[in-house]
Amino acid sequence: xxxxxxxxxxxxxxxxxxxxxxxxxxxxxxxxxxxxxxxxxxxxxxxxxxxxxxxxxxxxxxxxxxxxxxxxxxxxxxxxxxxxxxxxxxxxxxxxxxxxxxxxxxxxxxxxxxxxxxxxxxxxxxxxxxxxxxxxxxxxxxxxxxxxxxxxxxxxxxxxxxxxxxxxxxxxxxxxxxxxxxxxxxxx
Numbered sequence: 339x340x341x342x343x344x345x346x347x348x349x350x351x352x353x354x355x356x357x358x359x360x361x362x363x364x365x366x367x368x369x370x371x372x373x374x375x376x377x378x379x380x381x382x383x384x385x386x387x388x389x390x391x392x393x394x395x396x397x398x399x400x401x402x403x404x405x406x407x408x409x410x411x412x413x414x415x416x417x418x419x420x421x422x423x424x425x426x427x428x429x430x431x432x433x434x435x436x437x438x439x440x441x442x443x444x445x446x447x448x449x450x451x452x453x454x455x456x457x458x459x460x461x462x463x464x465x466x467x468x469x470x471x472x473x474x475x476x477x478x479x480x481x482x483x484x485x486x487x488x489x490x491x492x493x494x495x496x497x498x499x500x501x502x503x504x505x506x507x508x509x510x511x512x513x514x515x516x517x518x519x520x521x522x523x524x525x526x
Contacts, residue, residue: 347478350496352385354380360385361380367439392414392467406460406463411459429517436455441454
């Protein structure tokens with residue numbers, strides 16, 4: 339039970355960290371505050387899932403940092419591409435478009451993935467395997483008996499956010515509103 343509770347906490351910790359990183363970088367690019375992410379809440383679930391998968395698959399390779407870098411970059415890039423296809427197909431939302439960023443215009447594939455971000459994913463994979471996972475585990479351990487209630491609250495909030503976001507995006511799609519990942523919740 340505690341192992342699952344730690345995984346749930348780590349998922350949200352990584353999802354929140356990804357949201358912070360993406361929100362800050364997107365706000366800089368757009369020159370205005372932006373809630374980057376598919377949901378209203380402060381989480382990017384693909385970051386949480388990606389971090390967990392990277393750790394589980396790459397931790398056994400921790401003696402080979404170069405392998406972790408390249409395999410992590412490839413794995414995260416594949417996950418990003420599949421996520422882009424899923425969001426575009428199911429919700430008609432283009433959550434990111436690397437053709438619009440100054441540092442990715444020259445090296446993207448259909449705006450969904452790009453070389454510079456893939457290299458960044460390699461660095462993030464190293465950080466997750468060698469540092470960040472331990473940080474999340476330490477925080478989970480420090481929460482002690484508060485871990486399960488916190489996970490419960492996070493799961494309820496996340497589920498409500500998923501339901502609310504999906505309903506809102508479906509409504510906006512029916513109304514013909516063109517959505518991008520950074521403007522979903524700025525549209526009434």
